[in-house]
Amino acid sequence: MIKAHGVHKTYGAGTLEVHALNSVSIEVNEGEMVAIMGPSGCGKTTLLNCLSGLDSIDAGEVFIDDREIQTLSDDQMSDFRARFMGFVFQTFNLLPVLTAQENVEMPLLVSGVSPKEAAEKAFRQLEFIGLPDRAAHKPAELSVGQRQRVAIARALVNDPAIIWADEPTGNLDSQTENEVMDLILQLNKETKQTIMLVTHSEEVGARADRIVRMQDGEIIN
Numbered sequence: 600m601i602k603a604h605g606v607h608k609t610y611g612a613g614t615l616e617v618h619a620l621n622s623v624s625i626e627v628n629e630g631e632m633v634a635i636m637g638p639s640g641c642g643k644t645t646l647l648n649c650l651s652g653l654d655s656i657d658a659g660e661v662f663i664d665d666r667e668i669q670t671l672s673d674d675q676m677s678d679f680r681a682r683f684m685g686f687v688f689q690t691f692n693l694l695p696v697l698t699a700q701e702n703v704e705m706p707l708l709v710s711g712v713s714p715k716e717a718a719e720k721a722f723r724q725l726e727f728i729g730l731p732d733r734a735a736h737k738p739a740e741l742s743v744g745q746r747q748r749v750a751i752a753r754a755l756v757n758d759p760a761i762i763w764a765d766e767p768t769g770n771l772d773s774q775t776e777n778e779v780m781d782l783i784l785q786l787n788k789e790t791k792q793t794i795m796l797v798t799h800s801e802e803v804g805a806r807a808d809r810i811v812r813m814q815d816g817e818i819i820n
Contacts, residue, residue: 600628601795602627603626603649603661605660607621608654620656621816621817623817625646627793629791629793630793631793631808632796634807634811635797635798635810636810642815642816651684652671663761686764687751688750688767689767691750693746698734699735699741699745700735706756710757728749730745730749744775747771748779748782751767762783763795764783766797767798776802
């Protein structure tokens with residue numbers, strides 16, 4: 600599902616250059632859940648962003664479902680992400696003026712789904728994550744764990760083949776972390792979605808199918 604070879608990424612220029620990724624190669628099978636781990640600044644988030652096409656690469660190749668994403672235009676890449684990928688971030692990225700259901704609807708509306716169908720699909724997704732009674736609540740009216748569940752529902756609503764999650768439990772207490780990971784594992788098991796997540800938590804990493812450890816912009820195992 601995901602294949603990268605010899606990926607390099609450098610930020611800055613001249614004496615201020617930071618080599619964020621140094622000839623990184625990785626393969627992830629369809630339906631696999633992989634945790635990317637390592638110290639702060641080792642390149643975990645950069646790798647996630649480069650593999651998902653959120654960030655460009657300086658050298659190397661990245662294939663998603665046998666498509667070389669470097670050959671896609673910006674518009675093609677945006678469309679590919681919208682149809683094929685879902686994203687979950689540590690900071691949730693929910694729009695505060697919208698209700699939980701309206702936040703979940705957003706990817707559908709952007710993709711051209713009718714408002715009626717988007718509302719129905721979004722509510723079903725909230726039912727799946729166990730929050731149908733919070734559909735009309737805005738993010739400020741939800742607990743931290745509930746906000747992350749809504750963010751996960753938004754990532755899932757387009758039925759993506761791949762979910763990218765950057766520290767999805769980073770803001771959560773241990774009990775809520777376990778609840779969110781239970782949900783992510785349920786998704787992986789029931790829908791066979793490929794999941795790549797960045798985490799500092801050994802407990803979270805241990806629940807993945809495989810841990811990829813990074814150091815100084817390189818994969819070390």
